[in-house]
Amino acid sequence: MTSLATSFGIVPIALSPGSAGGTRQSLGIAMVGGLAFPGLLTHFVVPAEYAVFSKATPNSAA
Numbered sequence: 907m908t909s910l911a912t913s914f915g916i917v918p919i920a921l922s923p924g925s926a927g928g929t930r931q932s933l934g935i936a937m938v939g940g941l942a943f944p945g946l947l948t949h950f951v952v953p954a955e956y957a958v959f960s961k962a963t964p965n966s967a968a
Contacts, residue, residue, distance in 0.1 A: 917934070
């Protein structure tokens with residue numbers, strides 16, 4: 907949730923026109939991508955890996 911709020915806060919920097927917009931825009935795009943990519947990995951890849959590996963190991967009866 908914090909990464910999502912930070913990404914939304916950085917979007918105006920990523921979309922900013924103006925005289926210094928070139929450097930700020932590239933930095934904003936890099937920051938949004940840097941926050942979005944790990945979020946997608948956390949929400950999709952990690953649960954998929956967990957499902958694959960949890961089926962690979964037998965359950966132990968307690």
